[in-house]
Amino acid sequence: MKVPRGPYAAMDPSRRHRLTGRAVAAVVGASGVMVAVAKPMRDGGHDIVPFEVAGDAATVDRIIDDWGPAGVRAARLQTSLDMGYLALYAVATAAGCATVAAAARRNGHGAVAAAGDVLGWASFVAAGCDAVENASLLAELSGARGPLPRLARTCALTKFSLIVPAVAYSVGGLGALGVARARGGG
Numbered sequence: 001m002k003v004p005r006g007p008y009a010a011m012d013p014s015r016r017h018r019l020t021g022r023a024v025a026a027v028v029g030a031s032g033v034m035v036a037v038a039k040p041m042r043d044g045g046h047d048i049v050p051f052e053v054a055g056d057a058a059t060v061d062r063i064i065d066d067w068g069p070a071g072v073r074a075a076r077l078q079t080s081l082d083m084g085y086l087a088l089y090a091v092a093t094a095a096g097c098a099t100v101a102a103a104a105r106r107n108g109h110g111a112v113a114a115a116g117d118v119l120g121w122a123s124f125v126a127a128g129c130d131a132v133e134n135a136s137l138l139a140e141l142s143g144a145r146g147p148l149p150r151l152a153r154t155c156a157l158t159k160f161s162l163i164v165p166a167v168a169y170s171v172g173g174l175g176a177l178g179v180a181r182a183r184g185g186g
Contacts (some may be wrong), residue, residue: 006120018172020099023092030085037078044071048078052133055153057145064141072141079137082130090127093166094120097129098171118175119166126162129155 008016034122038047054060064072101116133155136148 004117004121006093006098006101006117007124008120009101011098013099013102016095016099016102020092020095023088026088027085027092028082030088034078034081034085037074037081040070040074041067041078044068046048048075048137049156051075051137051140052156053153054149056149058141060145060149076138076141079134079141082134086127086130088132089163089167090123091109093123093139093163093170096174097123097166097169100170100177103173103177116169117170122162123166126159126166129159130161133159 008019011019041047041051046063046066051060051063054063067075095114098121101113101120104110104112104116133152136152136155140148140152
């Protein structure tokens, strides 16, 4: 089966490099905001990840109780901000994957390039899972339960299983390209 080229594969390389750099800078800046916003949650003993993967109403209720009102407000704000953040990380990761895949393709490493194509698309699937997860979390923060904790957990675990290898490919590959350029090899 032929893997379709990844997102941004057809983009002019200089434009893709600018997109990658700007998106990564935006992710870094937004990450600082997300960490700052989460302080009241951490003061309550949990950051957002245990809430994302709670999986059942009892655990959700315990985390919300531990957070208290300030932590719940912080969780609402961070989850709302994450709706924009997920778009940033998807673009940054997919553009990075496309850059690494293009270099691999130029150097005759078709399997490595194909992996980058798949991981670039996986970045957007991860962001979609994150959006569903966020909607579930916001409903949970408003008192809804039912299947939402399980749905949020499934989406969170799927998101992490897709975005972690994509980020590793992108960051590792971009780092290797930077080292090669510094050594005069590319």
